[in-house]
Amino acid sequence: MDSFLSLLSFGPDGWGDQLAAGTWMTIRLAVATVPFGLVLGFFIALAKVSERRWLNFLGETYTTVFRGLPELLTLFIIYYGGQVLLQRVVSLVAPNAQVEVNSFVAGMFALGMVFAAYASEAFVGAIRAIGKGQFEAGDALGMRRATTWFVVVLPQLIRLALPAIGNLWLVLLKDTSLVSVIALNDLLRMTNIAVGATKQPFFFYLVALLIYLALSIISSIGLSKLETRFGRGYGAAR
Amino acid sequence: MIDLELLSRYGPRMLDGLVVTLTIVGLAIVIGAVLSAPLTAMRLSANPVVNGIAYGYTTFFRGTPLLAQTFLVYYGAGQFRGAFESVGLWWFFRDAFNCIVFTFALNTAAYQAEILRGAVRSVARGQWEAASALGVSRAVTTWKVILPQAFIVALRPYGNEIILMIKGSAIASVVTIFDVMGVTRLAYARSFNFEVYIWAAVLYLAIVETLRRVWDVLERRLTRHLRPANA
Structure with a gap:
């Protein structure tokens, strides 16, 4: 037992500081991904509820593709594909330059x-639930569409979409582990x-799992x- | 556009990979379904200890990454080689394929138990009471009254779980399995032709979309008694 504890100690003999640094990286990656994912997701939702058919089509196609592909495959496509693409662009300017895609950015x-x-x-579900009446009321008050979106719709959207987004965060937290492969x-x-250094796979993977579990909980x-908090003013939270 | 030479070299191996992927997912889903039954029963039990054990199990497997679970089983098993040999189980854990199916089955059992639990809970209490008023035993009530209704509710989540498992199965490639993803990685490592990843993407999309369509048909057929006539 003592030897296991010393394996986790901080300092030159233990792996505590390395695991802590890894955990910090996992959290940073997950946190960095959310704003990007939310903004992109919001625009795709706008495309899907738009009155333009080609925008609907684009939005639906995007969703079908990225919900259907294994996350690991998406990661490889972005990582290697990004490398190939960037290399081509860069070699136009500097033919001998070598490009390497940062794995944090690729993961993100x-x-x-x-x-x-x-x-x-x-978001689409939430926008539908909010209903047309809110937009019409905004119009009737002479608000611009952008103002209606920001002042009227978005605050309601957050409350309605929060449970689903929360689940996505939990999934994301686990999916960050895939980035270890690149x-x-x-x-x-x-x-x-x-x-690799200690030949104690069971112990260390169990510790890693417990750290992930703690992050999830x-x-x-x-x-x-x-x-x-977002449900206050709407009776019971659930 | 398509590199035909590359296709003729790796196309057949991709199809072999497809068989491996489908085998892993099929086995894991079926074994997971079997395991999920007692888990669900435990989760619905009033006994706090029994309930707590099942709750701990589902929380652990749903709250941690599948890749890390796979590493725990695949690399961790090697550490207990002596113990496994003495009970005659080493042949099982020596093989990466078995480790993958084992891990995926335990993982999906946790998710399936949650689906089933939710579905059983969604069946109105009155159904239990009506059956018991008619003097029907609890076992018969479960089989003939509750589960048929619960499965209809569970159908869609089950379909989603299978899709998640198909996508998750790409993880097998990390521990030397040549599933679709594994073959793709091999082909890319040898040819440095990015096209192979696009083929893999198309293949996975085809599987997932097919399953979704089949599920739509299945759902429409199984719920036809719930829709008003001519609707």
């Missing part, structure tokens, strides 16, 4: 695009390194608090 894009596909569904030093990759508690 890939996970964000998947997040956006699911989030757009949540060598981002997240929690899982740091664990792999610890396993803390998130769930935070999300239910948020839902209560």
Whole structure:
């Protein structure tokens, strides 16, 4: 038992500081992905509820593709595809330059695009639930469409979409582990390194799983608090 | 546009990979379904200890990444080689394919148990009471009254779970399995032709879309008694 505890200690002998750094990277990646995913998801939702048929089509296609592909495949497509694409662009200017795509950025894009596909569904549901009347009321008051969106619709949208977005956050938190495959030093990759050095796979993977579990549980508690807060004024939170 | 030479070299292997992917998902879903039944029963139990164990199980498997679970089983099993050999189970855990099916089945059992629990809960209490008023035993009530209604509610979430499992199965490629994703990674590593990833994408989309269509038909057929005539 003592030897296991010393494996987790901080400092030169233990792996505590490496695991902590990995956890921090996991959290940073997940947090960095959300704003990108939300904004992209919102615009895709707008496309889907638009009156223009070609925008509907684009929105639906995007959702079908990114909800249907394995996250790991999306990640590889962005990572390797991004590399190929950037290399071509850069070699126009500097023929001998070597481009390398940052795995954090690739992970953020890939996970964000998947997040956006699911989030757009949540937003569409919320926009439908809010109803046309709110827009019409805005028009009747002489508000511009943009003002109606920001002042009237968005605040309601947050409350309605929050439970679904919360679930997406929990899924995202777990999906960040995939980025370890393209060598981002997240929690899982740091664990792999610890396993490689100590030959204690069961112990270290169990510790990693428990850290992920703790992150999930803390998130769930935070999300239910948020839902209560955004639900105030609407009777019971659920 | 399509590199025919590449296709003739890796196309057949992709199809082999497709068989592997579908086998892994099929086995995991079926074994997971079997495991989910006792889990659901435990979750619906009034006994706090029994309930707590099942709750802990589902929370653990739903709250942690499948990739990390896979590593725990695949690499962790090797550490207990002696113990597994002494109970005659080493042949099972030695094989990456078995480890994958094992992990995926445990994982999907947790999700399926949650689906089933929600579905059983959604059946109105009056159904239990009516059956017990008629003197029908609890076992018969469960089989003949509650579960048929629960399965209709659970149908859509089940379909989503299978789709999630198909997508999740790409993880198998990380532990040396040549499923669709595994073959794709091999083909890319050898040819450096990005096109192979596009083929894989098309293949996965085709599987997922087919399943979705089949599920739509299934749902329409199974709920036809719930719709008014001529609707």
